[in-house]
Amino acid sequence: GTAASSSEAVLAPRATLAKQVGLCKRLRTEIHVLQTQMQGERDRLDAECLAMVAAAREKDQEEIAELMCKRDAVIKAAAAKKRFSEQTMMAMSASHKQAAEQLENLYDKKINFEEERYSELQAERSRLQVQIEEVAQQVQAQLEREHKEAQIELERQLHARALEINKLKDFVAYLQKHFSQMKQSDDGAHDREVADFHVKAHGQLKAQKQVESKLRLEHETLLMGLEMMEEDRTIKEKEQQEQNATIRTLKEKKEELLRTLKSLEIERQERRTTLVDKEEKIASYKVKVDTLKKFRHVLDKQLREVTESLQPKDHMIGQLKDGLKELEAEFEKQLVDQRTMDNDLAQKKQQLVLLGQEASDLVDLVDQRDRVITTYTYDLHNLVVGEEDVKHWPQEIRRMYHAYVCDGDLGEDRLPLEGMLRKMQQVERRVTSLSVKGGQMRAKCKTDVQRKAQENAQLVIDVNTLRKEKQALHSSYRALLKRLEELEGGGGGATASGAIDGGPGPEIG
Known part of the structure; x- marks a missing residue:
């Protein structure tokens, strides 16, 4: 009974495994079909992407080549215009x-004449400067002589007054000494004489003080006179300087007027x-004006042609910009x-990778179960x-139970972990x-x-270059x-103004 139950337990998973194997085969077939479809779709x-990119590149290359040809034509036209302008500018220069x-x-010539005149004026200026310095030296010497004479006279008078004052002081000292001697010898008898002498000495001293005050007043008067003389000399010097400045x-002014004349x-x-x-140049200007009028008509015609040629280019540039966008x-x-x-x-x-991994895991599981x-x-x-001995069967059945049931459960417990690790590694690689x-x-x-x-x-950049060239042509035309x-x-007006200014005007070749 135990063996039959074991056989049924083994046969039941085998049917399940057969179903799973069939399911795996169907899954593999579906995976292969999906891979084929996805590969075809991807191809x-x-x-399509490569064809579209190639078409876009070819179209861009054609447009670029066309624009390059147009740019070369415009560059050649601009070079011709530039050469013509350079020739005109060379003639004008x-x-x-x-x-x-x-x-x-x-x-x-004017500068040479002015330099000669300036050298003459410099010589005249140096001569007048020498004369002014000589006159100033003479006046200074005369003032110094007068100042020295006044100083000597003042010193002489002060010396004389000092001698008189010393004499009076000596006399007063003599009287005081004589008075003291007489007073010591006979005070009582000579009181009246002493009083008389004292009165006389007081009077003489008073007279001497008056003389001193008079001398001091005279000294102050002399100093004031000397200061007044200094002030008069300063005033005379200023007046002389003003006169010299006025003369100069x-x-x-006289020389300036002569030079101006x-x-x-x-x-x-x-x-x-x-x-x-x-007058000679006016005739040549008239001829040149006629030539310039003809040149203006030619330039107007060329400008119209350039403008008409640039209009479709501007329109084409706008279309190219729209196409580029x-x-x-x-x-x-x-x-x-x-x-x-x-x-x-x-x-x-x-x-697909996940399904393939699951299918490989299922195949491994089926193989393992087939081996078991x-x-x-x-x-x-x-x-x-x-x-043949039935007694040994329970022991062998027990061993088989432990080997195929207990160990199988442990293996099943370990297999999901290993499968997960393997799946994780495959997913990481993918x-x-x-x-x-x-x-x-x-x-x-x-x-x-x-x-x-x-x-x-x-x-x-090419469009901007064309626009700048167009602007340069317009600006040169306007100039x-x-x-x-x-x-x-300004032909006649320029001639008149040139005659008034005193210089010839520029010619135009």
């Missing part, structure tokens, strides 16, 4: 150079000659679609056929490969975008028109 999308040389010669100013005479003569030259939008749209398809393809590949069934069948056959492929695709897309951006930038109008409107 089709890659072919030659005429201007000749006029500048004439003006330079005239100014050199008048001489300078001579320069006016010379300028009048020069203007007479200049008027003759201007459309191409950029289409490229961005295709890039987004490509990224979406790449993401879907990556998800499908990941699903084979081993179990072999052991059971050996037990039934080889072991993720690494997908990240590498994604990086390669991103690099390729980035390279395409950069190339498109460079081509667009080159187109923009020539302005110059022609100045020559036409």
Whole structure:
């Protein structure tokens, strides 16, 4: 009964395993079909993308070649215009150079005359300066002599007054000494005499003080006189300096007037000659004005031609810009679609990898169970056929139970962990490969975008160059028109103003 139950327990998983094997085969078939479909879809999308990119590149190359041809034509036309303008400017610069040389010669003559006049004025100025210095030295010497004489006279008078004061002081000292001697000898008898002498001495002292005050007053008077003389001398020096300055100013005015008169005479003569030259040049200007009018008509015609030739180019540039924007939008749209398809393809590949891993795990499980069934069948056959003693069967059945039931459960417990680890490793490898492929695709897309951006930038640079050349042509045309109008409107006025200014005007070749 135990053996039958064991056989049923073994046969039941075998039927389950057969079902799982069939399921695995169906899954493998479906996976293979899906892989084939996805590979075909991927090849089709890659072919369409490459065809669209090739068509866009070919179209861009054709447009770029056409623009390059147009740019070369415009550059050649601009070079021809530039050469013509350079020839015209060279002719004008030659005429201007000749006029500048004439003006330079005239100014050199004026400068030489002014230098000679300046040297004469410098010599006259140095001579007058020497005379002024001599007169100033004479006046200074005379003032110093008068000052020395007054100082000597004052010292002499002060010395005489000092001698008189010393004499009076000696006399007073003598009287005081005599008075003291007499007072010591006979005080009582000579009181009256002493009083008389005292009164006399007091009177003499008073007289001496009056003399001293008079001398002091005279000394102060002399000092005041000396100061007044100094002030008079200073005033006379200032007046003399003012007179010298006035004389010098008048001489300078006289010389300036003479110089102005001579320069006016010379300028009048020069203007007479200049008027003759201007009259001769007016005739040449009229001929040149006629030539410039013809040149203006030619320039107007050429400008109209250039403007008419640039209008379709501007329109074409606008169309090219619009087409470029459309191409950029289409490229961005295709890039987004490509990224979406790449993401879907990556998800499908990941699903395929997971399904393939599950199928391989199921195949491994089926193989393992087949091996267990084979081993179990072999052991059971050996037990039934080889072991004749029925008593040993329970021990062998127990061993088989422990070997195929208990160990099988432990193996089943270990197998999911190992399968999970194996799945994780495979998933990591797949993720690494997908990240590498994604990086390669991103690099390729980035390279395409950069190339498109460079081509667009080159187109923009070419357009800007054409626009700048057009603006330069317009500006040169306006400058020539302005110059022609100045020559036409200011021919007579320029001649008159040149005659008034006293210098020849520039010629135009």
